Amino acid sequence: xxxxxxxxxxxxxxxxxxxxxxxxxxxxMTGQRVILVDADIGLRNLDVVMGLESRIVYDIVDVVEGVxxxxxxxxxxxxxxxxxxxxxxxxxxxxxxxxxxMRTICNELRAExxxxxxxxxxxxxxxxxxxTAAADGAIIVCTPDVSSIRDADRVIGLLQAQAYExxxxxxxxxxxxxxxxxxxxxxxxxxxxxxxxxxQDDIQEILALPILGVIPEDEGIIVTTNRGEPAVMVQSSLAxxxxxxxxRRLMGxxxxxxxxxxxxxxxxxxxxxxxxx
Amino acid sequence: MGLINIIRxxxxxxxxxxxxxxxxxxxxxxxxxxxxxGLTVVSDRVGISPRLLESLRQxxxxxxxxxxxxxxxxxxxxxDLTRRNPALVAVIPLTCLKEQxxxxxxxxx
Numbered sequence: 001x002x003x004x005x006x007x008x009x010x011x012x013x014x015x016x017x018x019x020x021x022x023x024x025x026x027x028x029m030t031g032q033r034v035i036l037v038d039a040d041i042g043l044r045n046l047d048v049v050m051g052l053e054s055r056i057v058y059d060i061v062d063v064v065e066g067v068x069x070x071x072x073x074x075x076x077x078x079x080x081x082x083x084x085x086x087x088x089x090x091x092x093x094x095x096x097x098x099x100x101x102m103r104t105i106c107n108e109l110r111a112e113x114x115x116x117x118x119x120x121x122x123x124x125x126x127x128x129x130x131x132t133a134a135a136d137g138a139i140i141v142c143t144p145d146v147s148s149i150r151d152a153d154r155v156i157g158l159l160q161a162q163a164y165e166x167x168x169x170x171x172x173x174x175x176x177x178x179x180x181x182x183x184x185x186x187x188x189x190x191x192x193x194x195x196x197x198x199x200q201d202d203i204q205e206i207l208a209l210p211i212l213g214v215i216p217e218d219e220g221i222i223v224t225t226n227r228g229e230p231a232v233m234v235q236s237s238l239a240x241x242x243x244x245x246x247x248r249r250l251m252g253x254x255x256x257x258x259x260x261x262x263x264x265x266x267x268x269x270x271x272x273x274x275x276x277x
Numbered sequence: 278m279g280l281i282n283i284i285r286x287x288x289x290x291x292x293x294x295x296x297x298x299x300x301x302x303x304x305x306x307x308x309x310x311x312x313x314x315g316l317t318v319v320s321d322r323v324g325i326s327p328r329l330l331e332s333l334r335q336x337x338x339x340x341x342x343x344x345x346x347x348x349x350x351x352x353x354x355x356x357d358l359t360r361r362n363p364a365l366v367a368v369i370p371l372t373c374l375k376e377q378x379x380x381x382x383x384x385x386x
Contacts, residue, residue, distance in 0.1 A: 146314050153318045195305030202311045206318055 002033070002113040004106050005176075005250075006135035008159075010151030012122030014143045015185040018221060018231075020119040021049045022240070023139075025230040026247035028083035032114040035074065037086045037106070039131035040121040041096055044088035051228020052077060052085055061089035061096045063105060070108055079233070084113075094127040106134035115250070124158055132162060137176025139212060143186045144198045153207055156180060181212035183246065188217045189260040200257070213246035215239050216260050319356055330354060337367055346372040 007020045017040075024036045038046040041061065047053040058073035063086075070086075077083040086109070089096060109116045118135060121127035132138065138159050142152040163178035184200050191197035200214050218239035224231045231240035232247075245255045316327050338349035348370045357364040 146310050146317075149314055150317055150321065154321060157322065192307070195307045198307050198310055198314075202307070206311070206315055 002035075002110045002116050004110060004116040004118065004134055004136045005139055006039075006118040006120050006132045006137075007139045007141060008120035008128065008132065008155055009122065009141045009148070010124060010155040011142075011148045014141050014148050015215070016122075016141050017045050017049050017119055018225065019139070019141050019183055019185065019215075019243075020046060020117050022230045022232050022243035023246055023250070024083060024115070024117050025050075025077075025080055026232040026244045027115050027250065028077070028080035029232065029244075030247060030251065031082065032247075032251070033082040033112065034080075034115045034117065035084045035086060035109045035113040037109070037116060037118045038088035039097070039102070039118050039127065041088045041127065042090065042093045043121065044090050046085065046119050047075075047087050048228065049225055050077065050085060050230065052087075053228075056087045059087045059089040060105065061092045064097050064101045070105060094121070094125075094130070097130055099130050099133040102130050103134045124155065128155075128158075132159065132177075135177060136174055138180035139183055140180045140207075140209065141183045141185055142203065142207075144184060144188075144192075144203060149198075149203060149206060152182075156207065156209065180209060182207060182209040183212050184214045186217045187214050187260060192260075211257065212249055213242055214257055214260060215242045216258075323356055334367075337369070341369055348372055 007016050007023075009016050020036055024034045028034045036046060036050070037060070038044050039060075040046075044059075047056055052075050055075050057075075058068040060073065062068045063070050063073050074084040074086055077085065086105070106116060106118070118131050120131035140152050140155060142148045159180055160178050163174045166177075167173055182204070184203055187200065188197055192199050200211060204211055216238050218231070218237060220234065220237045221231050221239050224234060224237070224240075230243075231237045232243045234240050242258060245258070248255045316330075320327050320330060334352060334354050335349070337354075338347065338352045341347050341352075342349060351370045353368045355366050355368070357366050
């Protein structure tokens with residue numbers, strides 16, 4: 001029985017889809033069975049970020065409407081053994097998938113995978129409610145800016161309320177929903193160094209959540225996304241490495257956070273050459 | 278606990294925050310962002326606007342100042358978020374008690 005995680009943020013454009021694509025690929029690279037669910041009905045994007053857009057036949061709304069079976073809608077990623085995508089519909093709107101339908105689909109997927117990752121739409125309306133309804137746990141993506149962190153805090157409050165409601169209605173407890181994990185995206189070590197960007201400690205202090213990973217700003221992400229290849233496929237990519245570390249943490253491994261502020265300097269490079277830390 | 282430190286640093290010297298709890302310089306945009314955000318996030322959670330909070334802080338200061346010598350600049354408001362219903366806590370540094378305060382308590386006794 002797999003774990004179902006929703007990747008959410010409140011604010012749009014902070015890197016939810018990129019995070020889903022990379023964590024999912026990194027998990028699959030280590031041999032896990034992973035299913036990615038694009039819950040952004042009407043604005044699907046996970047398919048293009050993954051480079052799977054040309055292989056879609058059916059989508060999640062087709063499954064809900066009984067046009068096809070769930071397994072027929074799953075797109076198998078040929079690059080990674082065990083990675084599949086359930087695409088969103090591009091023509092329908094958010095009302096096409098109900099909370100109940102999402103729960104049914106996710107519980108069916110859970111039996112086929114070790115990890116089900118749901119890419120949540122931006123906002124806190126119906127699409128958010130549907131995307132989070134079936135999750136056992138949540139991963140919050142935020143960038144080190146005031147609006148993203150404020151929105152993240154709001155979303156955390158909503159997830160906690162939802163976890164409370166579930167218990168009230170006799171559903172199983174969801175502690176990982178009540179205490180989501182935080183991915184801080186697009187951190188710029190040089191700006192942190194000169195005091196012009198909040199640090200991961202600042203953000204953790206405000207949101208009071210455990211940090212699952214910190215992803216440095218990396219131009220390479222744009223290049224790999226242009227090509228439809230997740231950054232984790234590039235060994236030298238700093239962001240890719242940060243995502244691979246996240247995947248290991250999700251599997252229960254104790255991987256220390258990268259010390260991004262130390263990177264890039266001549267001494268850091270020397271230490272790397274010498275082999276120390 | 279972290280949030281309380283941030284709010285404390287904001288409410289002591291508004292509108293420009295003092296040195297951050299982590300010791301960043303007064304002018305760093307990071308410290309400003311953190312202070313503003315700490316206050317905003319708590320007022321979002323509790324449902325009180327930062328402006329109302331500041332005016333409440335000043336009103337409490339004025340009211341208490343009619344009874345005792347207080348350092349109104351140092352008066353701090355904070356939230357106790359450890360309870361189910363968050364409590365508003367005011368910490369009011371007294372410099373010394375005024376004579377009226379003592380006489381009014383005599384009247385009450």
